[in-house]
Amino acid sequence: MWEVLEEDLAAISIGAAAMGTGGGGNAYLGMIHLREQLRSGLRVHVVTPDELRDDWFLLAGGFMGAPVVTYEKLRQGHEEIRAVEALQEHVGRRIDAIAPMEIGGENSMTALSIAAELDIPVVDGDGMGRAFPELQMVTFLMYGGQPWPAALADDKGNAVIIQRVRDARSLERIARAITVEMGGSAGLAMAPMSGAECQRSIVPGTLSLTREIGRAALVARAAKRSTTEAVLSVTGGSRLFRGKVVDVERRLTGGFVVGHIDLEGFDDDAGARVRIDFQNENLILWRDGDAVVSVPDLITLLTTDEGEPVTTELVRYGIRADVVGIPCHPRLATETALRFVGPRAFGYEVEYRPLPRTGVTAERG
Amino acid sequence: MWEVLEEDLAAISIGAAAMGTGGGGNAYLGMIHLREQLRSGLRVHVVTPDELRDDWFLLAGGFMGAPVVTYEKLRQGHEEIRAVEALQEHVGRRIDAIAPMEIGGENSMTALSIAAELDIPVVDGDGMGRAFPELQMVTFLMYGGQPWPAALADDKGNAVIIQRVRDARSLERIARAITVEMGGSAGLAMAPMSGAECQRSIVPGTLSLTREIGRAALVARAAKRSTTEAVLSVTGGSRLFRGKVVDVERRLTGGFVVGHIDLEGFDDDAGARVRIDFQNENLILWRDGDAVVSVPDLITLLTTDEGEPVTTELVRYGIRADVVGIPCHPRLATETALRFVGPRAFGYEVEYRPLPRTGVTAERG
Numbered sequence: 045m046w047e048v049l050e051e052d053l054a055a056i057s058i059g060a061a062a063m064g065t066g067g068g069g070n071a072y073l074g075m076i077h078l079r080e081q082l083r084s085g086l087r088v089h090v091v092t093p094d095e096l097r098d099d100w101f102l103l104a105g106g107f108m109g110a111p112v113v114t115y116e117k118l119r120q121g122h123e124e125i126r127a128v129e130a131l132q133e134h135v136g137r138r139i140d141a142i143a144p145m146e147i148g149g150e151n152s153m154t155a156l157s158i159a160a161e162l163d164i165p166v167v168d169g170d171g172m173g174r175a176f177p178e179l180q181m182v183t184f185l186m187y188g189g190q191p192w193p194a195a196l197a198d199d200k201g202n203a204v205i206i207q208r209v210r211d212a213r214s215l216e217r218i219a220r221a222i223t224v225e226m227g228g229s230a231g232l233a234m235a236p237m238s239g240a241e242c243q244r245s246i247v248p249g250t251l252s253l254t255r256e257i258g259r260a261a262l263v264a265r266a267a268k269r270s271t272t273e274a275v276l277s278v279t280g281g282s283r284l285f286r287g288k289v290v291d292v293e294r295r296l297t298g299g300f301v302v303g304h305i306d307l308e309g310f311d312d313d314a315g316a317r318v319r320i321d322f323q324n325e326n327l328i329l330w331r332d333g334d335a336v337v338s339v340p341d342l343i344t345l346l347t348t349d350e351g352e353p354v355t356t357e358l359v360r361y362g363i364r365a366d367v368v369g370i371p372c373h374p375r376l377a378t379e380t381a382l383r384f385v386g387p388r389a390f391g392y393e394v395e396y397r398p399l400p401r402t403g404v405t406a407e408r409g
Numbered sequence: 410m411w412e413v414l415e416e417d418l419a420a421i422s423i424g425a426a427a428m429g430t431g432g433g434g435n436a437y438l439g440m441i442h443l444r445e446q447l448r449s450g451l452r453v454h455v456v457t458p459d460e461l462r463d464d465w466f467l468l469a470g471g472f473m474g475a476p477v478v479t480y481e482k483l484r485q486g487h488e489e490i491r492a493v494e495a496l497q498e499h500v501g502r503r504i505d506a507i508a509p510m511e512i513g514g515e516n517s518m519t520a521l522s523i524a525a526e527l528d529i530p531v532v533d534g535d536g537m538g539r540a541f542p543e544l545q546m547v548t549f550l551m552y553g554g555q556p557w558p559a560a561l562a563d564d565k566g567n568a569v570i571i572q573r574v575r576d577a578r579s580l581e582r583i584a585r586a587i588t589v590e591m592g593g594s595a596g597l598a599m600a601p602m603s604g605a606e607c608q609r610s611i612v613p614g615t616l617s618l619t620r621e622i623g624r625a626a627l628v629a630r631a632a633k634r635s636t637t638e639a640v641l642s643v644t645g646g647s648r649l650f651r652g653k654v655v656d657v658e659r660r661l662t663g664g665f666v667v668g669h670i671d672l673e674g675f676d677d678d679a680g681a682r683v684r685i686d687f688q689n690e691n692l693i694l695w696r697d698g699d700a701v702v703s704v705p706d707l708i709t710l711l712t713t714d715e716g717e718p719v720t721t722e723l724v725r726y727g728i729r730a731d732v733v734g735i736p737c738h739p740r741l742a743t744e745t746a747l748r749f750v751g752p753r754a755f756g757y758e759v760e761y762r763p764l765p766r767t768g769v770t771a772e773r774g
C-alpha cells in the first residue's frame with residue numbers, strides 16, 4: 045500500500061498523458077481537482093491487486109465522453125462520485141475499493157478522486173492499461189465480468205442505471221447515447237466485481253507505472269536530457285519516428301473524435317512520411333502502406349522540445365514530435381483481448397504484430 | 410370493474426386511433442398482439458380510478474418512440490412488460506395495477522397487454538387523455554408525480570433505469586436518447602405512484618371513451634351513416650373542416666415526425682384552405698393565419714368515405730377527410746397543464762382558446 049501525495053500528482057499526470065496515447069482527456073484538469081481534495085485533508089491510499097480481499101466488492105470508475113468535450117465543458121468533478129453512489133444504491137452495497145477504469149489521460153485522476161471522496165482505497169492497476177475509446181475494451185468485461193449493471197451521472201442531478209444489457213457492446217452503445225445526451229461527458233461506474241475477479245482481470249501496476257514515467261520525464265526535463273529516452277527506459281518502448289506534423293484531419297462523430305495525423309520525418313527519418321489513424325486514441329501507425337505498430341500497443345507523440353505528450357484533439361500543423369511505441373501489457377494481447385482491442389476490432393484488416401519490448405527498469409505486475 | 414373482451418378490441422382500437430390525433434402509432438398491431446393474449450386465456454380487468462385503493466402501487470406503462478418507427482420495426486410486444494419488470498425490480502415492489510401512459514393510438518393496447526401478462530387490473534384512464542409526443546406531457550408528472558425512477562427496455566435483453574432526473578424534461582431527453590439507441594422504440598414504465606396519487610392526476614374514463622367512440626363508429630359504418638357524426642356525438646366535438654389533402658411535409662428529426670398537412674376545402678368549405686402542424690400528433694389548425702384549434706384540444710382527420718382516422722405518418726396527397734375537433738378533458742386545460750401541453754409548450758405564440766363542447770352522450774369521469 046502506498047499513499048498518493050500532492051507531489052506525486054504532476055508525475056502521475058504526465059505519465060497518464062503518455063499512457064493516454066493521444067486520448068483519454070486532459071489529466072491536468074483532473075489533477076487540479078484532486079489537488080484541492082488532498083489540500084482539504086482527503087487522502088488516497090493505493091492497494092496492489094494482491095492486497096485485495098477476495099470478498100471485497102469493487103466497481104470500475106471514471107468518466108465517459110469524447111476527450112475534446114472535456115476542454116469545452118469542464119467537468120465538475122462530482123459526476124463520477126454520483127455515478128458510483130447511484131450504482132451502490134442500485135445494488136444495495138457499498139464498495140470496498142475503486143478500480144480505475146482507464147489509466148490513460150484524465151481517468152487516472154478520476155478514480156483517485158473517487159477514492160479520496162469515498163475514503164476507500166484505489167487499486168494499482170486499471171481496466172485498459174492505457175486509454176481506449178469504448179467500454180467493451182475494459183479488461184474487467186473481457187475476462188468474464190458482467191457488463192451490467194452500470195451507472196452514468198451528470199452534474200445536473202441526472203443518474204441512469206443500465207440495469208441489463210445483451211452484451212458489452214450494447215453497454216457501450218447505450219451508455220454512449222446517454223453520455224451524448226448528458227452533454228458529451230458523464231461520470232461512469234461499471235463492472236461490479238469481487239476482489240478475486242478484479243485480481244484476475246485488471247491490468248496491474250499501471251498507477252505506479254504512470255508515476256514512474258512521470259518522474260523519469262520530470263527528472264530528464266530538469267536535467268535537459270531527452271524526455272523521450274526517459275519514457276522509453278521506463279516503459280520498454282521504442283522511438284518509431286521523428287517528424288513534423290504536416291496534416292491533421294479530425295471530426296467529431298457519434299461521440300468520438302476520429303481522424304488521422306500525417307508526419308514528415310527529419311533527423312534520422314528525413315524524407316520519410318507516416319500516418320497515424322485515431323479514434324480518440326492513436327490506433328495504428330502506417331509507414332509505406334505497412335502497419336508498423338497497432339493497437340493494443342501504445343502509440344504516443346512526445347514533443348521534441350519539452351517532451352510533452354500530444355493529444356489527438358490538440359495536435360496541429362507544425363508540431364515536432366517523437367512517435368513512441370510502448371508494448372502493451374500481456375493481458376491486452378491475449379487472443380481474448382485482441383477480439384476487443386486488436387486492429388480488427390477497430391475495422392482494420394491487419395494482424396497484430398507485438399512491438400518488441402526493450403530493456404525496462406520499472407517493474408510491472 | 411369491467412372486462413375487456415375480444416369483441417371490444419376493434420372498437421377500442423378505432424377509438425384510440427381517433428384519440429391519437431394523428432399520432433400514437435398503429436393501434437392495429439397492438440390489437441393483434443392483445444387478441445393473441447386473450448385467446449391464450451389471459452384476461453384484462455378494468456378498474457375505475459375510484460376503485461383504486463389509496464395504498465396500491467402503480468406505474469404508467471406504454472411504449473416510447475416516433476410512431477413511424479412502429480411501422481418499420483415491428484415491436485415484439487414484450488418490451489413494455491420488460492420495462493415494468495425492470496422498474497419493479499429496481500424499486501423492490503410489485504405493482505397492483507397499471508395505468509395507461511397514453512390512450513391515443515397503440516399505447517391504448519400496450520397497457521392492456523401489460524395487465525393481461527402480469528394479471529393485474531388496468532385503470533380506466535390515462536396520462537395524456539389523447540396522444541402527445543413527450544414525457545413531460547404526462548398528467549401523472551404534471552400534477553406532482555415524481556419523474557423518476559423510470560425504465561426503458563427493448564426486445565434484445567437491454568433494460569435501463571433512469572434513477573434520478575432534474576425534472577420531467579430531463580426525463581424526456583434522456584429517455585428519448587435511449588429510445589433512439591434502442592432502435593427508435595422501447596417499452597417504458599414510469600411515474601411510480603400510489604392509488605391516491607393516480608386518482609388525483611389521471612385523465613379518467615378514457616379507456617371506456619375509446620370503446621364508446623369505436624362502437625359508435627362501427628355502428629355508423631355498418632348502417633352507412635356518417636362516422637364523423639358518430640364520433641362527434643360521443644365526444645362532444647365539432648367538424649372543423651372538410652377537405653382534400655393537397656400537401657404534406659414530413660421529416661423525422663430527433664426521434665419525432667414533424668411537419669404539416671395542407672387541405673383544400675370542398676362541400677361547405679369549398680374554396681377555403683387550412684394547415685395542420687404536427688409533431689407526431691396534430692398540434693394546431695391554421696385557417697387564414699388564425700389558430701382555430703390547438704393543443705391540448707384534439708384535432709383528428711377522419712376519411713370521408715370509411716371514417717378511418719388518418720395518421721400523420723400515413724397521410725398523403727389526395728386523402729379526403731373531415732377535420733374533427735374534440736375538446737380535451739378539463740384536467741389538460743388547467744393553468745398547470747397548459748404549461749406542458751398548451752400551444753406555447755410547442756413553441757407557438759398563441760393563446761389556447763378552448764373548443765366549445767357540443768351535446769355529449771358518453772359520460773366522462
